[in-house]
Amino acid sequence: MTEAAQERATAPHPPAARIGTRTRSVPRWWPLPAALLLGGLAGGVYGAVSTPEYTATSYVIAVPTSQTDPASAVGFAQAYSRVATQVAVLSDAQVAAGVPVGTLRSHVRAETSPDAPMVAISASSERPDTAMDMANAVARALTANASHVKKDTHVELLRFTRAVEPTEPSSPSTGLTTLVGACAGGLLGGLALLLRPRREAAHTTPTVPAPAAAAQRGGA
Structure with a gap:
C-alpha cells in the first residue's frame, strides 16, 4: 500500500458518512x-x-279475535310496525304531537319482536315532553287506523302502555x-x-x- 493510500485510510470520515447514524430527537x-x-x-x-336528545316509547299490542289464532297476531304486529311511520298514520298524529309530518318521520321509529305481537313506538326530541307527545300521538293514530280494518284482519290493535316523559337523555x-x-x-x-x-x-x-x-x- 502506498503512502497516499495509508493517509486516505487513516483520515477522519466525512460528515456524509454518518448521515444514517444520526440520533433522533423525537421518539418513533x-x-x-x-x-x-x-x-x-x-x-x-x-x-x-x-344538544342532548331524549327518547320516549309507547307500546301497542295486537290481540287476535275468536276468528283467528295468536300466530296471525304476531304477523300483523310486524306489519303494523312498518305502517306506523307511513304518511297515512303520521298525518293523523301531527296535530296531537304538535310537530309537522317531516319531523315525525325523521324522529319516530317502530320496532317489533319476531315472537311477540307487540309494537314499540319510540320518538326522539331535544325536549322530553315533545318526545312523549310524539310517541303517544303516533301510537293513538296507529290504533285508530288499525280499528278501521279490524273486521277484515280479525286482529285488534290496543294501547298497551303510554309513553312517559323521560328524565335522562338518551344521547x-x-x-x-x-x-x-x-x-x-x-x-x-x-x-x-x-x-x-x-x-x-x-x-x-x-x-x-x-x-x-x-x-x-x-x-x-
Missing part, C-alpha cells in the same frame, strides 16, 4: 399519544357542545364521546406507526463507501 412512537390526545379532545368537545354523554374519540385516535396513531417504517426505508440516504474499499481503489 410519538404519533400514538398525539393521536390519542387529539381524538379524546375532539370527542370531548363534541359531547360538550352537542351519548361527554365521557362516552371522549372515550370513543380517544379510541379512534389511538387506532389512527397505531396505523401511522405501522406505515412509518416503510416510508423511512424508502427514503434512506446512501452512505459513503467504507475507508478500506476506498483505499483499495486508490492503491490500484
Whole structure:
C-alpha cells in the first residue's frame, strides 16, 4: 500500500458518512399519544357542545279475535310496525304531537319482536315532553287506523302502555364521546406507526463507501 493510500485510510470520515447514524430527537412512537390526545379532545368537545336528545316509547299490542289464532297476531304486529311511520298514520298524529309530518318521520321509529305481537313506538326530541307527545300521538293514530280494518284482519290493535316523559337523555354523554374519540385516535396513531417504517426505508440516504474499499481503489 502506498503512502497516499495509508493517509486516505487513516483520515477522519466525512460528515456524509454518518448521515444514517444520526440520533433522533423525537421518539418513533410519538404519533400514538398525539393521536390519542387529539381524538379524546375532539370527542370531548363534541359531547360538550352537542344538544342532548331524549327518547320516549309507547307500546301497542295486537290481540287476535275468536276468528283467528295468536300466530296471525304476531304477523300483523310486524306489519303494523312498518305502517306506523307511513304518511297515512303520521298525518293523523301531527296535530296531537304538535310537530309537522317531516319531523315525525325523521324522529319516530317502530320496532317489533319476531315472537311477540307487540309494537314499540319510540320518538326522539331535544325536549322530553315533545318526545312523549310524539310517541303517544303516533301510537293513538296507529290504533285508530288499525280499528278501521279490524273486521277484515280479525286482529285488534290496543294501547298497551303510554309513553312517559323521560328524565335522562338518551344521547351519548361527554365521557362516552371522549372515550370513543380517544379510541379512534389511538387506532389512527397505531396505523401511522405501522406505515412509518416503510416510508423511512424508502427514503434512506446512501452512505459513503467504507475507508478500506476506498483505499483499495486508490492503491490500484
